[in-house]
Amino acid sequence: MNATVTRRPYLQHGDCVTADYDCEWLEYVLHQAAEQAGIFIPYEREVAQGLLRYMDRYCPLRTVPLRYFFGRVRCVLREIGLPRVAEALQEQFPPIAIPLDTLAGKNPLPLFFYTELKHRMDDLKRRGFTAYRFSGAHRCSLVLGRRRRSCPTQRRALHELELFLATQTA
Secondary structure (H helix, E strand, O other), rough: OOOOOOOEEEEEEEOEEOOOOOOOHHHHHHHHHHHHHOOOOOOHHHHHHHHHHHHHHOOOEEEEHHHHHHHHHHHHHHHHHOOHHHHHHHOOOOOEEEEHHHHHHHHHOOEEEEHHHHHHHHHHOOOOOOOOEEEHHHHHHHOOOOOOOOHHHHHHHHHHHHHHHHHHOO
């Protein structure tokens, strides 16, 4: 069994800080930049893995401002021969995790739940965060439908939740 200790520094944007960023997010950001630059990079995953390996093992900082992080990524892209991708790279914060089941546990009535969720998402949008990662939708629908297991009421609550999320993230 191999275990690696990650000392991945936090990414900071304004007053928001996260350590919840992964290879998929970084690969997506690189893919967007390459697409905008009109270049196909067959080794996006390897570049993303290398950047995260550096962050996990060798970065001496505990918190890295988002602007500094993307500045360093641009330097790496230039060094490996991708200056057009480096110029097209857009700074963006990793998706913000929103645990729907936890929010429903605090606000079990649908009116209060949806009001709080909308308030939270509006606050994040105002701060410049537009990508979200929702979790616990099934458990949330059980709480909002006041059920212990799946049934038509729970499925209706889940459908309403999915519609609400679709309208808010569009």
